[in-house]
Amino acid sequence: MATVRLDHLRKVYPNGHVAVAEAxxxxxxGELLVLVGPSGCGKTTLLRMxxxxxxxxxGTLSIGGxxxxxxxxxxxxxxxxxxxxxxxxxMSVAENLGFGLRLRGEPKxxxxxxxxxxxxxxxxxHRLAALPAALSGGQRQRVALGRALVRDPKxxxxxxxxxxxxxxxxxxxxxEIARIHQRLGATMVYVTHDQIEAMTxxxxxxxxxxxxxxxxxxxxxxxxxxxxLFVAGxxxxxxxxxxxxxxxxxxxxxxxxxxxxxxxxxPAQAAALEAWLDREVVLGVRPEDLALHAGDGPAAxxxxxxxxxxxxxxxxxxxxxxxxxLVARMPPRALPAPGSTVALVLAVDRLHFFDAQEGxxxxx
Ligand SMILES: Nc1ncnc2c1ncn2[C@@H]1O[C@H](COP(=O)(O)OP(=O)(O)OP(=O)(O)O)[C@@H](O)[C@H]1O
Ligand SMILES: [Mg+2]
Numbered sequence: 001m002a003t004v005r006l007d008h009l010r011k012v013y014p015n016g017h018v019a020v021a022e023a024x025x026x027x028x029x030g031e032l033l034v035l036v037g038p039s040g041c042g043k044t045t046l047l048r049m050x051x052x053x054x055x056x057x058x059g060t061l062s063i064g065g066x067x068x069x070x071x072x073x074x075x076x077x078x079x080x081x082x083x084x085x086x087x088x089x090x091m092s093v094a095e096n097l098g099f100g101l102r103l104r105g106e107p108k109x110x111x112x113x114x115x116x117x118x119x120x121x122x123x124x125x126h127r128l129a130a131l132p133a134a135l136s137g138g139q140r141q142r143v144a145l146g147r148a149l150v151r152d153p154k155x156x157x158x159x160x161x162x163x164x165x166x167x168x169x170x171x172x173x174x175x176e177i178a179r180i181h182q183r184l185g186a187t188m189v190y191v192t193h194d195q196i197e198a199m200t201x202x203x204x205x206x207x208x209x210x211x212x213x214x215x216x217x218x219x220x221x222x223x224x225x226x227x228x229l230f231v232a233g234x235x236x237x238x239x240x241x242x243x244x245x246x247x248x249x250x251x252x253x254x255x256x257x258x259x260x261x262x263x264x265x266x267p268a269q270a271a272a273l274e275a276w277l278d279r280e281v282v283l284g285v286r287p288e289d290l291a292l293h294a295g296d297g298p299a300a301x302x303x304x305x306x307x308x309x310x311x312x313x314x315x316x317x318x319x320x321x322x323x324x325x326l327v328a329r330m331p332p333r334a335l336p337a338p339g340s341t342v343a344l345v346l347a348v349d350r351l352h353f354f355d356a357q358e359g360x361x362x363x364x
């Protein structure tokens with residue numbers, strides 16, 4: 001296995017489109033790194049540059065300490081699983097699995113042995129003679145994965161491997177991929193636009209948007225300390241509530257928004273936020289950090305409860321504060337009826353603040 005290092009990697013397509021403006025990070029040996037971002041942000045482009053399928057416009061790419069910018073794909077010892085499986089329709093599962101090894105001229109017996117091993121790992125042994133058309137979506141996906149596995153490469157690149165599967169299969173395959181990663185200790189880059197997949201699979205996550213890296217961190221760090229408004233809004237479901245307003249202090253801290261004045265009490269970042277008094281900021285509140293007001297002390301705000309969405313172990317409260325939609329999540333218990341006005345409190349030690357102009361995190 002190997003370390004992969006991207007140093008100011010850049011991709012400008014011949015039509016002038018800048019797909020990757022600048023990407024610098026390192027994937028440690030044996031790490032499962034997730035690359036996440038919205039459609040069109042340059043994820044596939046970045047992966048194809050690592051695989052050698054797309055030329056590099058600027059910067060350097062090293063694998064195992066060797067600069068490989070000019071090294072042919074077949075000599076990079078990388079296997080890529082594509083967004084659309086790309087199985088050969090006229091070949092059986094066994095032939096699809098063994099194709100890469102046959103191309104390399106491996107002996108027939110060795111190929112058969114390796115195909116059996118991988119088919120067993122992916123529970124495809126009983127489907128080896130089938131053609132791809134006769135397989136379920138999940139089985140096809142496993143064959144695509146298996147084709148990468150048989151080659152035992154230094155690095156695996158997976159481009160949205162689960163995007164064509166239904167919700168239940170995605171979940172099963174997600175666990176399967178985590179298990180394979182643990183078993184092989186392989187270096188893997190996993191691309192997805194699904195933030196849940198990113199959070200559950202990644203040891204570290206690279207959040208990408210518009211060809212620019214927004215933040216690289218562990219899933220928990222990204223969730224607890226998003227570096228900017230994009231990351232704050234992208235990770236977390238339901239998404240973080242974002243309220244724009246001006247910071248004031250009148251006894252406690254307050255945020256004057258177009259919908260009214262919110263009481264913020266004494267936020268954890270109070271000392272550092274002094275510099276932001278009387279300036280415009282964006283307040284971020286995760287849905288789980290909004291609660292119904294009960295007992296003593298002032299409420300932070302009063303909002304109109306529009307819709308309750310029970311999802312089993314919790315309920316999402318869809319609220320409106322002036323023109324601003326808000327979402328709160330809480331355990332299902334006695335809840336106010338839709339149509340009523342509810343008083344809410346904020347978890348003041350878990351608030352997020354962002355500069356309203358630049359969108360960068362402030363205060364801590
Ligand atoms: N050959 C090309 N020539 C010009 N522009 C391209 C080319 N290939 C991709 N692009 C553009 O580059 C941008 C990044 O594309 P890319 O396929 O890397 O995005 P992505 O993040 O993988 O998106 P998705 O999640 O939809 O797969 C897009 O705006 C796309 O239209
Ligand atoms: Mg893509």
